[in-house]
Amino acid sequence: MSGLDTQLKVELYHVLDHGFVRLVDSMGSDLSISRAARVSYDAPPREEDGKLIKYLLTNKHTTPFEAVKFTFEVKAPIFVLRQWHRHRMWNYNELSARYRELPAEYYVPALDQITTQSTSNKQMRTTEQHPEANAIRKEIDMACREAFRVYKMLIFCGTPRELARSVLPLNTYSHMFASVDLHNLFHFLRLRLHEHAQYEIRVYAEAMLKLIEPICPLAVAAFKGTL
């Protein structure tokens, strides 16, 4: 469902059927964390940095992790972005559907993702494929195709974009740039990698964890140790 795009030689993972997450930019590294913790500009990398970083993370000395920053580009269904935007310590710049017509791209779950409603946890789905998965998949696809047909027709006949978009489904793909520091990214990942998180945001969390690992491997190792 997600894989590093090696052809483009860029830091990008394809996620879901039309989504992706790309590492656009970053500032700092493991060394920035230990320097921030030591408040020391030219502290050299030391062998014990891994131990220090693990200590800081375990003991909730969170501010040194705020010294490392990332910017991601994300293409995801709107219902995923809705969950994402509840994290208020990120910076977001999202495409405006008031400004531009949205392309007809919407998320249709793969067959193995169409499972049944969990009864033990009211907000989750099970991992067992729904017997009618194929029919459900087609219903979702057709409903969205129909919604986009109406959307395009409304735009075509001069309906304001800000009103026409109101018929679009919640699985319409949108597009954003999102910046965050490592402390708040870890907080996001802890919640969104959790088995209670919805699969469709979990795959973005997994991709981001892989994207940042080469930049701050000691911090990521320490973080994984706390999961």
Place this chain on the structure above:
Amino acid sequence: MSGLDTQLKVELYHVLDHGFVRLVDSMGSDLSISRAARVSYDAPPREEDGKLIKYLLTNKHTTPFEAVKFTFEVKAPIFVLRQWHRHRMWNYNELSARYRELPAEYYVPALDQITTQSTSNKQMRTTEQHPEANAIRKEIDMACREAFRVYKMLIFCGTPRELARSVLPLNTYSHMFASVDLHNLFHFLRLRLHEHAQYEIRVYAEAMLKLIEPICPLAVAAFKGTL
């Protein structure tokens, strides 16, 4: 489009076709602002408080306004909540469509609100009614009715709620509790009362301004003076 619900004797304004905004709770008043500015617990109300509050607001001494807090209950279309949630200094508790099936309520604009796309400002609509407003209204209504038909059918046959909701339109009504302090509410209002803001969020801004006016009339008067 909006009116104080005097029958219920509660602080509630009806907004749009099925929405509302209610003042659930508040802390503080004009006096809290002047006491915070003076860092003085038992300062009595003074005649010059109005002048002080105006001075603070004009000179961007913002922290005294953070001492006044409000909690609103809001029912609004999802595309309105999407704009709202970009304001990251609020506290939000929104209904989860993973947890509960959403009722079949969606926003259909009134005829006089169905105008034409602005060409001078790429993100706005004009104030001139669209010649086909009636047909557009019907198309929006039918498209959403159809989306909800599919949604209910998906739920009925055991599709997980978190997937079924993905076909719902962006004008589906959702529901939240939202807290904010007066400084950040003024910031919100300044942006969302602006003529460039979309009508469908402007009406919520107008209702909130009316709801808070009895609580801190001096601050609201000063704020209006800066618009």
Place this chain on the structure above:
Amino acid sequence: MSGLDTQLKVELYHVLDHGFVRLVDSMGSDLSISRAARVSYDAPPREEDGKLIKYLLTNKHTTPFEAVKFTFEVKAPIFVLRQWHRHRMWNYNELSARYRELPAEYYVPALDQITTQSTSNKQMRTTEQHPEANAIRKEIDMACREAFRVYKMLIFCGTPRELARSVLPLNTYSHMFASVDLHNLFHFLRLRLHEHAQYEIRVYAEAMLKLIEPICPLAVAAFKGTL
């Protein structure tokens, strides 16, 4: 070291030698938390609210706790306020020493608080009284008296307040109004009630916990269960 001031019949605890913390205002209660979690305006208090609140706290559903707000008035040594102000989700209004001359009040530790430097934890002190506690106490007192003598003299001869204050010691008492929501207060308390926290801020944390307990007893009970 701290006790409820029953004479004044106000919600105030004396802390350290000249400090205090007072509950100035609050918004919400346990019921606000369960209503925010249920996104339901008129949900009645229920027996299972305590269980719900405990579940929310344990499972890090933090936003319902943001619906409860407090404003405290705090008089504390500047080195305590320096630690406090690192908590960036509070709202602060502090007395300005540029604006007003500060009274000659500074913190001198009680004898039993003058212990020795810990060697096992580089940032802490031990609980064992220093053999020269009495002499140390006098040195601290005299040094601060001397600093205030110079301060007053500088003010007297027309030195700008914003420069004169630069000679004042870090244990000078300052004064602030500070607002916070219950989620962020719990975060503060978790860190500042910890045995690694400095005693001089811990006593403020303890006083605040006692001040809020009557307002949201179920949430405080749940919080204590997580310590």
Place this chain on the structure above:
Amino acid sequence: MSGLDTQLKVELYHVLDHGFVRLVDSMGSDLSISRAARVSYDAPPREEDGKLIKYLLTNKHTTPFEAVKFTFEVKAPIFVLRQWHRHRMWNYNELSARYRELPAEYYVPALDQITTQSTSNKQMRTTEQHPEANAIRKEIDMACREAFRVYKMLIFCGTPRELARSVLPLNTYSHMFASVDLHNLFHFLRLRLHEHAQYEIRVYAEAMLKLIEPICPLAVAAFKGTL
């Protein structure tokens, strides 16, 4: 009072008598702002980027400026850091005087900075040198030397560092790493470059503006146009 340290070939300005501000790290540039505004990863630099950035700044489209990040190292008197830390959207890592003994460095104003208390603005000083500037300077110096003598003596005889530091004056130099995005840096600069800001923080603001100008010259030009 401040000058680029060209010998070290590093991005550092000396500020006040012993302070400095250094640009440790940064992420992004003018191009990041226009790409964030356009939500477009590979948008090339365009001629009209300057116009776009000016438009965004003037019309308070603030989020694209949040995509640019800086980390500064700052050495400054504690009373300056106290003002700085009121800006809650920065990330701070400051030296702990609980953990380490502070070196005997404190700020003594230059003679031309020792002016008189303003009477027209209660929080400011005038620009006119105080007739007794020389004597005042010596009093400040002597009072701080005395405070550090007591501090060192207390440390020497085993007083806990967290208590000994309480006698140190507010002009003691401390040391921090501080990260911020360009939107919040502009907000800081707008307040702290203002003539009502205290000189001792204004010089840090001026140095930071010079440090970031080579990184995002179009944004800095637009910002200067709004001052």
